[in-house]
Amino acid sequence: MPIPIDFALIAHQESWRAAADVLAVLRGPYLAPIPDDDLKEIFPWFPPRAVCHIDHRSVLGHSVHGIYIDSFIPPDRLAHKYRHENIERVRDAAACAIKAGARIVSLGGFSSILIEGDSDLLPEKGETVFTTGNTLTVAFVVKGIKKICALQGRDMGEATLLIVGATGDVGSGCARCLAPLVKRVVLNARSIDRLRSLAEELSAGGKAVDIATDLQQLSVQADIVICVASLESPSLLLGRLGPNAIICDAGYPKNLSPVDVLEDCTVFFGGLGQSLGGMSFEPDVHRVLHRHPFPNVGQGCVMEGMVLALEGRFEPFSQGRGFITPERVQEIEAIAARHGIHLAPLYNAQGPLEEVACETEGSADERQIAAPGRAV
Amino acid sequence: MEAVTTLKCATADNANPISSTASIWQDVLAQAVTGELIAVLNYTSLAEICEDPDEVADALEHAESERGHAAAFTAEGGKLGIVVPNNVNAKYWKRLRTAFLRQIDARGFIGCLIIQEVMLESFAVASYKRVGQVAPGSLGNTFAAIAAEEEDHIDHAMAILRAERALDVQRFDDKVYALHIEVMTILAQMFAREDADGHCELCHGSCVKQSLPVVGLTSSELRGVALQHYLRTLDMLGLPGELTLVWVAQLPV
Numbered sequence: 001m002p003i004p005i006d007f008a009l010i011a012h013q014e015s016w017r018a019a020a021d022v023l024a025v026l027r028g029p030y031l032a033p034i035p036d037d038d039l040k041e042i043f044p045w046f047p048p049r050a051v052c053h054i055d056h057r058s059v060l061g062h063s064v065h066g067i068y069i070d071s072f073i074p075p076d077r078l079a080h081k082y083r084h085e086n087i088e089r090v091r092d093a094a095a096c097a098i099k100a101g102a103r104i105v106s107l108g109g110f111s112s113i114l115i116e117g118d119s120d121l122l123p124e125k126g127e128t129v130f131t132t133g134n135t136l137t138v139a140f141v142v143k144g145i146k147k148i149c150a151l152q153g154r155d156m157g158e159a160t161l162l163i164v165g166a167t168g169d170v171g172s173g174c175a176r177c178l179a180p181l182v183k184r185v186v187l188n189a190r191s192i193d194r195l196r197s198l199a200e201e202l203s204a205g206g207k208a209v210d211i212a213t214d215l216q217q218l219s220v221q222a223d224i225v226i227c228v229a230s231l232e233s234p235s236l237l238l239g240r241l242g243p244n245a246i247i248c249d250a251g252y253p254k255n256l257s258p259v260d261v262l263e264d265c266t267v268f269f270g271g272l273g274q275s276l277g278g279m280s281f282e283p284d285v286h287r288v289l290h291r292h293p294f295p296n297v298g299q300g301c302v303m304e305g306m307v308l309a310l311e312g313r314f315e316p317f318s319q320g321r322g323f324i325t326p327e328r329v330q331e332i333e334a335i336a337a338r339h340g341i342h343l344a345p346l347y348n349a350q351g352p353l354e355e356v357a358c359e360t361e362g363s364a365d366e367r368q369i370a371a372p373g374r375a376v
Numbered sequence: 377m378e379a380v381t382t383l384k385c386a387t388a389d390n391a392n393p394i395s396s397t398a399s400i401w402q403d404v405l406a407q408a409v410t411g412e413l414i415a416v417l418n419y420t421s422l423a424e425i426c427e428d429p430d431e432v433a434d435a436l437e438h439a440e441s442e443r444g445h446a447a448a449f450t451a452e453g454g455k456l457g458i459v460v461p462n463n464v465n466a467k468y469w470k471r472l473r474t475a476f477l478r479q480i481d482a483r484g485f486i487g488c489l490i491i492q493e494v495m496l497e498s499f500a501v502a503s504y505k506r507v508g509q510v511a512p513g514s515l516g517n518t519f520a521a522i523a524a525e526e527e528d529h530i531d532h533a534m535a536i537l538r539a540e541r542a543l544d545v546q547r548f549d550d551k552v553y554a555l556h557i558e559v560m561t562i563l564a565q566m567f568a569r570e571d572a573d574g575h576c577e578l579c580h581g582s583c584v585k586q587s588l589p590v591v592g593l594t595s596s597e598l599r600g601v602a603l604q605h606y607l608r609t610l611d612m613l614g615l616p617g618e619l620t621l622v623w624v625a626q627l628p629v
Contacts, residue, residue, distance in 0.1 A: 026625035038569065038596075038629040045600030046624070047607050049617030067618070096617060283622075 007066035007309040008097035009054070009302045010090060011108030011289075012073040014253030019043050019075060021288040022051065046072040048093035050100065052285050056306045057277035059340030064309040067100060068281075068289065069093045071111060075253075078110055086110055087121060094130070095123045103314045106133040106305030109252040116169050116321045131308065132318040133301030137271040138173035139333040140300040141250045143343040144270045145178065145224060148246055151354065152266070154223070162186040162222035162240065164215070165229025167194035170250060170271070173324030174226050175202060180326075184208045186220050189229070198322075215240060226250055226270065241265060252299065254349070268346045268353055271300045276340035293352055297344040304332065310339040398456045400591050401515065403584035404507060405453045405460040408519075410578060411500055412446035413464050414473055415439075415492065421480045422488050431485075438529060445522045452515045466577035468566040472496065475558050486540050490552055493533035494609050495559045499567070501526045502605035503598045510592035530609075537613055549615055556623050560606070564627040567599035603627075 013019040016036065023043070024033045034042065050067040057063040071093040073086050090111045097105045105128060112132035122130060149156050159182045165171045166187035179185050179202045187202075187209065189195050195211040202209045212218045221242040228250045237247070241262075248270035249256040256267050275296040279286065290297055308317055317332065318324065336342070346353040419439035426432040446462070453460035464473065472491075479487035501523050508520030541548040565572065571583055585595035603624055610620045 023625050026622045028626065031626060034625075034629050041569075041596035041600060042603065042629070045604040046621065047604055047611070047617075049607070049611075049621050051618060051621065053618075 002101075003053075003065055005067055005097075005100045005102045006064040006104070007056075007305045008050075008100060008102035008105045009066065009068045009108060009305060010048075010071060010093045010097060010105060010111045011068070011299075011302060012071045012078075012089075012110060013075050014109070015075050016040065018288065018291065022070070022285055025283055025285045025288055026051075040074070043072060044074045044077070046070075048072060048089055048096055050096065052289075053282045054306075055280045056275065056310065057279070058310045058338075059277045060310075060338070062310070063277075064306065066306065066309065067097075067102065068285075069096050073110060078253075083113075087113065091121060091123060094125070098123060098125050098128045102128055104128070104305045104308055105130045106302045107131070108133065108299055108302040112169070112301060129314055129316045130319070131304055131316050132169060133299070133304035134169045134173060135318040135324050135328050135332045136273065136304035136307060136336060137170050137250070137300035138177060138324050139329045139336070140273050140343050141170065141174050141226060141248055141270040142177045142329065143333070144268060144272075144346060145226070145246070145248055146181075147343065148266060148268060148346060148353070149224070152244075152246070154246070156181045156224075158183050159223035160184040160186060160220055160242065162188065162218075162220070162225045164188045164225065164227045164237075165251070167191055167198055167322075168228055169318070169321045169324060171226070171228040172198055172322050173329065174228070174250070176324065177326045177329055178224075178226075179207045179209075180205060182207075182224070184210070184220070186210045186212070186218060186222060188212050188215055188218070221245075224248075227256060237262070249348075256348075266353070267348045269348055272297050272344040273300050273303045273336065273341050274298075274344040275303070275306075276342070292344065293347050294345050303336070303341060307332065307336045307339060307341055311335050397591060398458050399580070400584055400587050401456055401511070402453065402458045402460060403579045404588075404591075404593075405449050405458075406462060406578050406580070407584075408500075408504070408507075409446045409449045409460050409462045410464055410466060410469050411496070412442045412449065413462055414469050415442035415496065415500075416446065417464065417473060418476050418488070418492050418496075421477065422485070422492070425480055425483045425485060425488075434532065441525065441529065445525070448518050448522065452518050455514060461578070461580065463578050467573065468562055468576060469578070471562045472559065475555075475562070479555075486537065486548075487551065487555060489533050489537055490555050491559050493530050494537070494552070494613070495555070495563065495606065497526055497530055498606035498609050499563055499602040501530075502601040506598060506601050507593065534609075534612060541614055545614075549619070552610070552613075552615065553623065560623075560627055563602070564599075564629070567595060567602060568629060569595060 013022060020033060020039050023039060048069055048071045051070045052068050054066045054068055055063050071089040073089055112134060116132055161178055161182040163171050163175055166175055167189040175185060175198060185202055185207055187195055187198060190213060192213050199209040199211045210220060215236045218240050222240055223242045223245055225245060225247045245265045247256060247262060247265050247267045249267060250270040254269050274294060278296050304317060416439050419435045419442060423432045423435035426435055450460045476488060476491050479491060504519045504523035508516050508523055511519055588594055607620055607624060611617060
């Protein structure tokens with residue numbers, strides 16, 4: 001009798017290193033890793049399918065069972081020009097989730113495009129519901145900004161907030177949640193029409209809002225920056241950053257580091273949650289899929305499906321683009337907290353930014369005390 | 377056992393001097409013709425162990441169809457001014473045939489179908505399709521048409537295999553895995569970037585894989601499309617995707 005699948009996560013690897021590590025786990029300990037050249041030739045041809053089974057435990061005592069489905073989008077083919085072929089892969093991955101009987105499906109990384117725009121892209125879905133998971137991502141981004149400001153004793157009420165990729169689902173959700181808390185908001189995105197529309201919405205609340213399709217046009221100095229869209233180069237932020245600015249890298253893959261041009265800033269990876277109840281993976285690809293310095297950490301977008309499954313709310317919580325409100329963010333955050341899923345300890349490419357002692361239930365061996373980061 | 381083919385069998389040594397592109401097609405066609413002749417042999421052997429007269433007729437019909445494919449490929453070589461060699465005793469093909477004969481010896485009708493229809497045909501259909509997209513003129517059309525024909529006749533076998541799996545899922549999946557280890561390992565070695573065991577005994581000169589980009593193909597792409605087709609075929613049989621992914625990930629590269 002097959003085990004019922006409560007949730008499915010659809011995602012893709014962020015780098016060839018990560019892809020190689022996944023295949024190394026699948027090959028097992030007795031076979032040599034696939035050489036990089038062969039990996040790059042073979043990996044893109046894998047049809048989307050489940051890579052592992054996941055059990056996710058709530059601190060309330062119960063657990064849910066799910067699968068991780070990899071769409072096998074090659075890490076170097078995430079650019080816009082590959083959009084159509086990638087949509088096909090995500091669509092095939094969605095079909096896998098439906099075939100497996102998953103009750104709710106979270107769409108990580110690029111995958112959320114499938115229901116952010118036109119949900120007709122989904123295959124016939126029967127009982128299965130889909131969520132982008134973006135609301136929980138927004139919750140963790142916002143909470144991370146508040147936390148780091150508190151840790152650094154920064155007054156958000158005097159801050160200028162710049163959001164790069166502001167008109168996307170996560171960007172606009174962050175804007176709605178944080179605009180009331182800061183002095184000024186600056187929005188950057190490619191579409192001027194969407195920028196104007198979002199600015200109008202935020203201005204109605206009495207907030208000063210600037211917009212720009214090109215970062216180079218901006219003359220403001222931001223105290224807080226949220227990068228939802230991947231920047232071609234961190235140097236694009238040069239001249240737009242105030243002294244000791246805080247930068248939240250909320251994109252996937254994360255590509256900002258506190259080096260070079262961002263040396264004086266505090267950069268952290270945003271949108272990540274940590275499960276205190278814990279997760280187990282079979283085969284054990286946990287360390288490969290969740291490459292974080294803390295245990296049981298994952299992207300908010302993929303955790304949203306697990307949270308809703310633990311709560312028994314099999315509904316398309318996050319769908320479409322631009323519908324994330326502060327109220328919905330509070331709601332998903334409260335559900336997540338009920339099951340022991342909270343903002344993950346803050347860190348960046350150089351390591352942890354805060355001293356934490358995190359012990360997850362049933363995994364005392366994973367107790368980990370992070371060294372203090374330089375910026376906090 | 378009946379004769380393999382009535383085609384004139386040429387060897388690499390007596391092939392005509394040809395242009396560099398024709399030389400590549402000669403090697404590609406040699407692999408295709410030999411694969412089709414192996415299929416002729418396999419279906420003919422299968423007919424010998426079938427108990428149901430309809431299955432005997434089917435197997436013989438398939439053998440005849442594969443013989444036609446071999447003839448069509450050979451004729452395409454003729455149009456290019458080349459003689460297409462074949463060698464069913466070439467290293468990899470002989471091992472594949474031997475694996476099939478082990479199933480024949482055990483009167484394993486299901487094992488034979490798994491090897492021929494799921495494994496060998498996956499590689500044939502996927503690579504023919506790809507070659508059909510880049511090969512010029514009637515050569516491309518022939519590869520594409522034969523790929524379509526091969527795909528058509530797989531349905532009946534798939535129905536038999538699905539019914540067999542429904543009887544005992546674990547036993548069926550274990551059988552597929554055992555054959556995967558034996559047969560897919562050979563195919564993976566055959567499609568690997570380099571021939572680890574030396575010359576394939578079919579290409580007329582050095583290994584054709586290095587020259588394929590000249591005609592718009594790469595061995596890596598052919599390996600990729602073939603593995604993809606194989607995984608999708610196993611999906612159609614109902615085998616769990618996470619299981620077959622591990623199988624393929626563990627193949628030699």
